[in-house]
Amino acid sequence: MSILDKSKLGKSGSVTLGGKTVRRLGYGAMQLAGPGVFGPPKDHDAAIAVLRHAIEAGVDHIDTSDFYGPHVTNRLIREALAPYPDDLLIVTKIGARRGDDASWLQAASPDELRQAVHDNLRNLGLEVLDVVNLRLWGDNGHAPAEGTIERELSVLADLQRQGLVRHIGLSNVTAAQVEEGRRICEIVCVQNHYNLVHRADDALIDDLAGKGIAYVPFFPLGGFSPLQSDQLSDVARRLGATPMQVALAWLLKRAPNVLLIPGTSSVGHLRENLAAAELVLPADALEQLNRLAA
Known part of the structure; x- marks a missing residue:
């Protein structure tokens, strides 16, 4: 399978x-x-080239963070794509940082969160961030x-009131935290670990769909056992697709609010991933x- 044009990329619908x-x-820039x-x-x-091809292929949503690298992916996005297309939505996240030894560390104090927003603005070359996920x-x-x-969320909501952030999302959260967050500010998306076999968020996805809130799963192939991977590969062979394409197509089928x-x-791999929008999964x-999942 190959991704052919923007109209086919849109075949799976929109959110x-x-x-x-x-x-x-x-596209995730991680x-x-x-x-x-x-x-x-x-x-380099x-x-x-990957970033520019993604836009040429019709991608209009890029997920990134200034703690990727750190600072690396945002600067690459700016170099490759600025001035940005009017229809491009860039979503970033804050709440972590990288140690000198490449460790992942929490960075959720008010000062750290404010600095993270300013770092994202500077490295992306933006005056306001479209969507910021609190991780x-x-x-x-x-x-x-x-x-x-x-x-933590009150700090981000204050930055929104200052005009530095347009919209706010949450990442790595429970259903109760989503509800608490919605009492503080509007929540436009939730980004959690979810895939064919990691389905703890089934009820949350359906609840968010009813509220018109996007759900963005990460690690589409994360946490599979060898047996589960073998079964996924078997389905992929029968459909003439890759396991990743099948996993992505299943997620698109799961609920209309999944992004x-x-x-x-x-x-090449980007083209394969985007082609999942064309893959039909028979009954x-x-x-x-x-x-x-069982």
Whole structure:
């Protein structure tokens, strides 16, 4: 399969996010940084080419963060795409930082959150950020964990009132934290770990769909057992597709508010990912895929 043109990319429908209507297959810039999402890319020109090809192929939503690199992906996006197309939505996130040893560290004090917004503005070359996701630390930076988010989110809501942020989202959060967040400010998206086999957010996705809030899953192939991976590969072979394409197509089928941000540092792989918008999953394939979670 190959991605052919913008009209086919739009075949999977669209989602409203941050006041804009965007195609449901976007692009995540995380993999443009060096190994371990740290340092510069192995091939600077290839990273620039991926970003430009994504826009040429019809991508109108890019997910990034200034702690990727750190500062690497935002500067690449600015170099490759500025001045930005009018229809391009750039979503970034704050709440973490990188240690000198490439470790991932929480950065959620009021001063750190304010500085992160200003860093994103400077490195992207923007006067206002379209959407900023507050990335909660949860279970030591991994899975979500309950707890109030009022202090952190109130800082971001204040930056929104100052005109530095247009819209606010949440990442690595529980359903209760989403509800708490909605009492503080409008929440336009939720970004959590979710895929064919990691389905703890099933009820949350459906609830957000009813509220018109976008859900952005990350790690579309994360957490699979060898048996689950084998079964996914079997479905992919029967459909003449890659396992990633099948996993992405299933997510597009899962709910109309699901918005995808698969990442890659390769133009060829980017084309494969975007082609998932054209993949039709027959009923028997869907049934087999739905059983993987069990």
